[in-house]
Amino acid sequence: MxxxxxxxxxxxxxxxxxxxxxxxxxxxxxxxxxxxxxxxxxxxxxxxxxxxxxxxxxxxxxxxxxxxxxxxxxxxxxxxxxxxxxxxxxxxxxxxxxxxxxxxxxxxxxxxxxxxxxxxxxxxxxxxxxxxxxxxxxxxxxxxxxxxxxxxxxxxxxxxxxxxxxxxxxxxxxxxxxxxxxxxxxxxxxxxxxxxxxxxxxxxxxxxxxxxxxxxxxxxxxxxxxxxxxxxxxxxxxxxxxxxxxxxxxxxxxxxxxxxxxPYLDADRLARKVKVESVQSFGLLFLMFNCKKKPFDDKRVRQALHYALDTEKLITTAMAGNGSAARSYLQPTHPDFHQAATVYGHDPAKAKKLLDEAGVKNLTVTLLTTDTGWVKDVAPLVKESWDAIGVKTTLSIGQASAQYAKVDGGSYTVMLAPGDPSVFGNDVDLLMRWYYSGLWPESRYGWGGTAAYKKVNSLLDKAAKATDEATRKDLWGQAVDLVADEAALYPVLHRKLPTAWxxxxxxxxxxxxxxxxxxxxxxxx
The missing domain is CATH 3.40.190.10 (Periplasmic binding protein-like II)
Structure with missing residues (x-):
C-alpha cells in the first residue's frame, strides 16, 4: 500500500x-x-x-x-x-x-x-x-x-x-x-x-x-x-x-x-452440565517489537526474548491447555500449515547467547499488554521467563484503546497482544497481509521499508499471481520462514476457543x- x-x-x-x-x-x-x-x-x-x-x-x-x-x-x-x-x-x-x-x-x-x-x-x-x-x-x-x-x-x-x-x-x-x-x-x-x-x-x-x-x-x-x-x-x-x-x-x-x-478455569465445571468444546483457532497471542527503537532493531534481541519464553508452561498454567505453541505463523490445523524453519522452543541458554552476541547487557523492558482476561493471566508468566534470563521486566496492563494509543504514538518497546484476522478469511495471503503489509509494519512496529519487509511482500505478490497450488504454497512457506526469523511481530501461541452450549x-x-x-x-x- x-x-x-x-x-x-x-x-x-x-x-x-x-x-x-x-x-x-x-x-x-x-x-x-x-x-x-x-x-x-x-x-x-x-x-x-x-x-x-x-x-x-x-x-x-x-x-x-x-x-x-x-x-x-x-x-x-x-x-x-x-x-x-x-x-x-x-x-x-x-x-x-x-x-x-x-x-x-x-x-x-x-x-x-x-x-x-x-x-x-x-x-x-x-x-x-x-x-x-x-x-x-x-x-x-x-x-x-x-x-x-x-x-x-x-x-x-x-x-x-x-x-x-x-x-x-x-x-x-x-x-x-x-x-x-x-x-x-x-x-x-x-x-x-x-x-x-x-x-x-x-x-x-x-x-x-x-x-x-x-x-x-x-x-x-x-x-x-x-x-x-x-x-x-x-x-x-x-x-x-x-x-x-x-x-x-x-x-x-x-x-x-x-x-x-x-473462562478456562470454569470449563471443566461447566462441562458437567452442558457441552463444552475447545476449537483450535488461528487466533494469535503475539509479541510485537518497536523495531525503530534500540536494541529491538536487532533481530537477535527479538529472537532472544522468544527463546526465553516457557510457552508450554504458559499454556498449561494460565490457559488450562487451551493453546498450541507457535511452530509457524499458521496454526497446526490450517490446511496450508508450513512449519517454520525457526521454531522458538524454550531455550534460556540460547536466549542469553543471542543477547551477548548483540552486545546487550542489563536489558530493561516494559511489556505493554491489554487487559483481556486470559492475556492478563499469561503476562506474569512472560515476565517470569524474561526475568529468569536477566531481563528486568515491568508489566503495563491496560485497556486496549489506551495501549494501542501508545503503540500508534511510538511510545512503547514491546507489546504482548491477541488478534485474529481469520474472521475475514482463512487464506494465507489474507492472513499474512494483515500483519505484514501496509498499516501494521509501517505504523505500529516500524518494520516497513526493511529489506525483509520488501522480500515478504514480494513473495506474497508472486504467490498471489501463481497459477499452480504447489508454487503458491512454496512461496508462502518462504514468507513464513522469513517472518519467523525476523520475529518483528510473531505469535507465541495459537489459542483454542472454548464454547459451551x-x-x-x-x-x-x-x-x-x-x-x-x-x-x-x-x-x-
Whole structure:
C-alpha cells in the first residue's frame, strides 16, 4: 500500500483495534430502534438466547465493521456473493448461484440467486452488488475491506442478475476472497448510512430488530429469505455479557442456550452440565517489537526474548491447555500449515547467547499488554521467563484503546497482544497481509521499508499471481520462514476457543474456530 493510500486508511486503523486486540469491547451504538414489522419476543420453543462476551465495539456496516460482536451478527444479517462456512471457513455460494466462474485469467462472472430480497422486501440486483464493491474500493470511505481486494480493477453489471469482475492481474484465490464483501442495499445505504450502520438491512436469514450497547441484540427470522440456510428459530436474543462469571452463571442457570469465550478455569465445571468444546483457532497471542527503537532493531534481541519464553508452561498454567505453541505463523490445523524453519522452543541458554552476541547487557523492558482476561493471566508468566534470563521486566496492563494509543504514538518497546484476522478469511495471503503489509509494519512496529519487509511482500505478490497450488504454497512457506526469523511481530501461541452450549436445547450447533457464535442452521431441539 503506497503512502497516500496508507494515510487514507489511517483513520480506519483505530476501528481495527477491536479486532487486533482479540476483538475487545470498546464502545458502540448506544441504542437503536426496530425494523418495521420485525417479529417480537418468542417463547422458549422458538427463541435462541446466547451469552456474548464482547459489547458493540463498532457499528454493523460490513464495509468497516471490525468488532467481534458486529462481525458475528453480520454473518446472520448479510450475504456475500460467496460466504465462508462459519465452522470450516471453506468458501460456499451465498447470494451467487455458484462460486464466481473464470472467463479468462483476469475476468470472472457471478450470477445472483433468483428471487433474493433484502429485509425491506426489495429485490437484490446486480446494481446493488456493483455498489457494494465500489464503496469498498472508494478511498474516501477508508474501508477496512479494501486491503483484501487490491487485485480488483472494476465491477460491472452485465444484466439484472449477472456481475462481471475485472482483475488487475491473475489472482487464483479470487472466488473465495470475494466473501469479504457483503452485499448491501444501495438505496437504503445512500439514504442514511449512519442509520444503516446502527441497524443494518441485508438479505440474510435473520434481520436485526434492535441493538443496545452493553445489553442485547435482537434478531427475527426473515420469512422471505430463499437461500440455502434459512433461519431455524423464529427469534434470537444475543445478551452482551462481558463479565465471565455472569456469562457462566447464565449458562448454568439455563437462561441462555450457548455462550462464547468460556473462562478456562470454569470449563471443566461447566462441562458437567452442558457441552463444552475447545476449537483450535488461528487466533494469535503475539509479541510485537518497536523495531525503530534500540536494541529491538536487532533481530537477535527479538529472537532472544522468544527463546526465553516457557510457552508450554504458559499454556498449561494460565490457559488450562487451551493453546498450541507457535511452530509457524499458521496454526497446526490450517490446511496450508508450513512449519517454520525457526521454531522458538524454550531455550534460556540460547536466549542469553543471542543477547551477548548483540552486545546487550542489563536489558530493561516494559511489556505493554491489554487487559483481556486470559492475556492478563499469561503476562506474569512472560515476565517470569524474561526475568529468569536477566531481563528486568515491568508489566503495563491496560485497556486496549489506551495501549494501542501508545503503540500508534511510538511510545512503547514491546507489546504482548491477541488478534485474529481469520474472521475475514482463512487464506494465507489474507492472513499474512494483515500483519505484514501496509498499516501494521509501517505504523505500529516500524518494520516497513526493511529489506525483509520488501522480500515478504514480494513473495506474497508472486504467490498471489501463481497459477499452480504447489508454487503458491512454496512461496508462502518462504514468507513464513522469513517472518519467523525476523520475529518483528510473531505469535507465541495459537489459542483454542472454548464454547459451551446445551446440546439438549439446541440442534445443529457447532463451536467456531473464530471469535463469536453462529446460529446459522441451528434450531431449538
Amino acid at each position: 503506497d503512502r497516500r493510500r496508507f494515510l487514507r486508511y489511517a483513520s480506519a486503523l483505530g476501528a481495527a483495534t477491536a479486532l487486533t486486540t482479540s476483538l475487545s469491547a470498546c464502545s458502540g451504538p448506544a441504542s437503536t430502534g426496530s425494523n418495521a414489522g420485525a417479529g417480537g419476543g418468542g417463547g422458549s420453543t422458538d427463541t435462541i438466547e446466547t451469552g456474548i462476551s464482547y459489547a458493540l465495539s463498532t457499528g454493523f456496516d460490513p464495509m468497516n465493521a471490525s468488532g467481534a460482536t458486529p462481525i458475528a451478527a453480520d454473518l446472520h444479517v448479510f450475504e456475500g456473493l460467496v460466504d465462508l462456512d462459519p465452522a470450516t471457513l471453506e468458501a460456499r455460494p451465498g447470494l451467487a448461484t455458484a462460486l464466481p466462474v473464470k472467463v479468462n485469467a483476469t475476468t470472472y462472472r457471478a450470477t445472483l440467486r433468483e428471487g433474493a430480497t433484502f429485509h425491506d422486501g426489495s429485490g437484490v440486483t446486480a446494481e446493488d452488488v456493483v455498489f457494494s464493491f465500489e464503496r469498498i474500493l472508494d478511498e474516501k470511505n477508508a474501508s477496512l475491506m479494501a486491503q483484501f481486494l487490491p487485485f480488483l480493477d472494476s465491477v460491472k453489471a452485465v444484466d439484472a442478475r449477472t456481475v462481471e469482475f475485472k482483475l488487475k492481474y491473475p489472482f487464483a484465490l479470487f472466488p473465495g476472497r470475494v466473501s469479504v464483501a457483503k452485499i448491501v442495499p444501495k438505496k437504503i445505504v445512500e439514504k442514511d448510512q449512519k442509520a444503516f450502520d446502527a441497524l443494518p438491512v441485508g438479505s440474510g436469514p435473520y434481520r436485526m430488530v434492535s441493538a443496545t450497547r452493553e445489553d442485547k441484540i435482537v434478531f427475527a427470522a426473515y420469512d422471505k429469505y430463499n437461500g440455502s440456510h434459512p433461519a431455524k428459530a423464529k427469534n434470537m436474543i444475543w445478551r452482551l455479557v462481558s463479565d465471565p462469571a455472569a456469562r457462566v452463571s447464565a449458562m448454568e442457570s439455563g437462561r441462555v442456550q450457548a455462550i462464547e469465550d468460556v 446445551n446440546d439438549k436445547a439446541l440442534k445443529g450447533f457447532k463451536p467456531l474456530p473464530t471469535t463469536g457464535l453462529s446460529l446459522l442452521d441451528v434450531s431449538r431441539a
